[in-house]
Amino acid sequence: MEDGEDKENIIPPARPSSTPFPQQEIPEGDIQCMRHVEATDASSACSYTVAASTSALCNLPLEIHECILDHLFGVRLSASATTRASCAGRSKVLRGWSTALRHSRRRDVWELALVTEKWRQLIQERLYRHIKIKATRESVDQAMVWFERHPHLCRYVKHIEFWFPVFQQRSPATRTLRVLSTSNQQTPLLTVPQPGEPVAGPTYQTPNNNCTLEEVFGFVRYALPEACVLSLEGGERKKPPMVRQFRDPNSRFIPVLEKITTLVCKSQWNLIRTNEDFQNIAAALPNLTEWHGSYAKGKSKSYLCMGTILPRLPTHLTNLNLCLESDFRREAVSPSFWGKVCLTTHFCVGMAKAMPTLEHFAYTGRVCHTFFDTAASWSNPRTTRLKSIDIVVKNVCRATPQWNNGSGITDMSFILAFEALVISAVRALGKLTAVELLQIKFIDLDSIVPSLNPYFELKDNRCTGIWSDTIVEALNKARPTANFATKSDGLDDAVFFKDGQLLRPPPLAKPRPDSIKVSSYMTLCGGITIT
Template identity: 50%
Template sequence: METTTLSRRQSLVSPTEEAHVPTSTVDDIRIEPRSARTSSDRPPSLHAAADDSSKVAATAELASIMTIVSNPVPPGPSSPSLNEAVRPQDFIPPARPSSTPFPQPEPRNAEIKCTSCPAGAAPHDAHMQGMDAWDDPSFLLQQQPAVRAGLHFHDLPPEIHECILDHLFGYRVSATSKSSVGMHSVTKSWSTALRHSRRRELSELALVSSVWRALIQERLYRHIKIKATVGSVNGALVWFAQRPHLRPYVRHVEVWFPVFQPKPGSPATMVLQATSTLPTVTVDGLSASSYVLPVDNCSLDETFYFVGTTFPEVTVLTLEGGERKKAPKVTHFVYGDCTRRAQEASSQYSPFWESTVSENVERIMPKVPSVRTLVCKGQWNLIRSEEDFQHIMSALPNLQEWHGTYNKPKSKSYLTMAEILPRLPPQLKQLHLYLEADYRRELSFPAYFVKVTNRLHFCQRLGLAALGKPGSPSIEHLSYTGRVCRTFFDVLAQSADPRSTRLKSIDLTVKNCCRQVQIWNETGSGIMDVKFIAAFEALVLAGIKALKRLRALEYLRIRYVDLDSPIPALNPYFILRRDGWCEGVWSDKIVRALQASRPEARFRDLSDIPSFIGFGKDGRVVISAESMGKVTSFKLDNYRYLSAGGGFVVAA
């Protein structure tokens, strides 16, 4: 308090009286009594200012005394004097904790330039010359020895770099995650995981820093697509041999086999390849270009050898067989049909040569143990028999997920899969089959499916495949798109062992429900077909009853998709989610069966008709297109109003 008062009083002492104040220590200071002042001691112009200053000082001193007397808490440390205030203090800022995103302060820019100053002007004014030492970085380092050098862009945490690149590249799926059950949609698969479309533009970001170089290359080379020709494979082999650091970045390899190639313009080449020329037909029926069968395609064993020896970290393999009318089958072994066709074309083929090759050459597919997911597009050109399937499975001993897609529906697709399903490898956990994925309603069963029904019932084979072989574990996730009926769930309910089954999710996309009828015109599909709605209800009811035996089943979805439906929101579906809530179509039988099989499961809402459906004066159904939204509950009995004689009207 004494020091504070002294500092205030010094401002009122004249220069002639400052000599009376000793400068030894604060404790030895003695304040001499003031002598009476006259007007001659200071200029006349300062009389009023001095009187006002005296009054202000007295008021401030009295206020400080009253504050100290009335406050029982002792005062804090006194403020420094004027002489001490001008000296720079040696202040060392505390170190930031390591948990902060930026633990190091950024360095100040020593070269501060004023853009508004004219060229050649002094960087600082005269009154700023004394502050030049503070702008010197060396002076700051001397005053703050505990502060280290600042951070650079590449010193940021890797999570920040990943977030920046995710914003530029978009969403990406981890190659080690469950591609079918770890996403927003159960049917989301590796078959839709495309590469980035702006790969060439984004490759320039690798020049930003050394940290980004590795991150950019990891994203660019994570999914590569290679043409299955000898020239393309050899080029890729040379590329990665010269850049071995890029090989571990490849996690998804997509190999596509061309089904045709343009005919070369050389007359000699055209004569040699005349035997493999195919007719070219366009929309108009004519074409100026000719195409021939590919002669430079790789075989499957060459493809597996290339992938296994070049990419040690690959986990997803996509084989695209292509689609074309009378497309050629992909050759599995290099010493097989491809060599025989070459010998036949050159008129040097002999049966003795074929028998010698088949006896001396052991057909063993090279193994790729790192592959966990196999995606087959245009599977008819890759697998046409159970033997072809065994060849591919022998090359992938650790396969856990298989996606099989057929481009066009045909009877051979169902018959081939019926032979393969009972022979699935025991380590397979996820099966995804897309036999008919056109999503269009039909008036009756097509002729190709009639051939299938005359030979076997595909739903029985599919149900047995979901349970697995006796004594071996079953698959965990099944996704199927095609024709299915209640027989599939009946087989599961009869043959499933509640103690050993591990089936966790079933996703069925119904093309049509197979059923026994006398008139084929009654085998159509659509929301206006009463027979189909009854068959769909039987399918859902059988699936709910099977829940009693499938105790591990957590997710069940049965849906019908019709892209040409006049009311897409009314396409029937049923979903049992993992939290126990149900959505979709319902009936009194379905509610009672659900209560008996899964008492903890229940519908969120049991409404008869959605709010956007009403009835007009003439009795017809009126649908409001503006308020049409997702239907979470719809009673199956109401479909008969759509198929009634009056029909329905969609109001705009």
């Protein structure tokens, strides 16, 4: 172009119609290209900032931003940590802590905080709402430094979880060479491998840098003042070390956490072994209303320990979820450790003494009709607060010979004991007048017909599960407004026989009958071969 030509009269060529974007779009949101800002003058940069602040994304209501992030992150499973409403189905909410997962910390997730200023706060709330820290002094010190450098993140933490290692790898460099002296020669017990020789696998030892509960509670009190849910995972191994409560053996003080309302203890045997251990923790949580305790496997010590704690629960504790055995499989006979418990105490009686102060109760383990009989005798119909009961039966404890106390749908002795448990529960409704949800079920993962696992449920005055004339009569007396939806007399819809054998039901079979007559189980206990 020559110097004398008029540049304003030049018309640029039109873009072809096949081009998908004939006009250049202006980016929305608070994302700013620094190269573009630097290439323009101050006025253009100012106009770009104004356009970004008035973009459609920034002007959306906060609820829409929440829905967008829920779609990206997934629904927050632990969102009810601070806003749990009391309802009849509370027992299902109690069991939900085992599946309450933390949000992902992947780079493509937390980089979304750079989209807008609103998103930064919303995403940080999700990322820090539930955090998990290794309960070692090094990890806790690193977490303390992090929150000291970023104090605005402290208020986002609502659920704090600590897991205590039960072993640590022993480094070969730290091993000492010990020599066994004899009269003629010296035999080394540990030798350093020479080059080319195979190296032995790693060895492990008991950790020596785990925090005490005093240090854990002190960290939460100082760094996370808004946390309301505390999870402690003790770990599991053979002869596990117990988590020490006090750093100084002469000390008897654990920092008080007034905001904590829910305590979750996993592998609880390593955390609480005596009533004194629990009372020390309860004293440090004056506003505790919900306690979840679970054990890795069944032990006589866990039953005996809880048998001394449950009658002495604090009065402000209203929700209890206790899992003593989580192996959902039938038993040929009761294990030997249960005999030790029966010789010492009747666990069902001690557990029933905790019912007068509770509102929601969930339990997994061994139980019998004595539990409901004792709970009814200790409860006042005018003052009882118990609203929901959810029991998963491992086995029904009963005074029978060692060879006749198993479980399963083919054991008629167990079925009759389960019926006695349901009858006692129904009769207790006369005293437990506030109960709106009652669930009693037996789970056998190895059952050939899982839909026939006995169960009983009372919800909204509608009963489903096993029934008999005795159960119906007791229900009419204790809760006249409740009744069974249906009363089936057989198992035709749930089982399939061929040549005297019980066959596995097809995949599309009825999942679970609404009613099962107790006498119908005799069909499965008559010597029929199960294949």
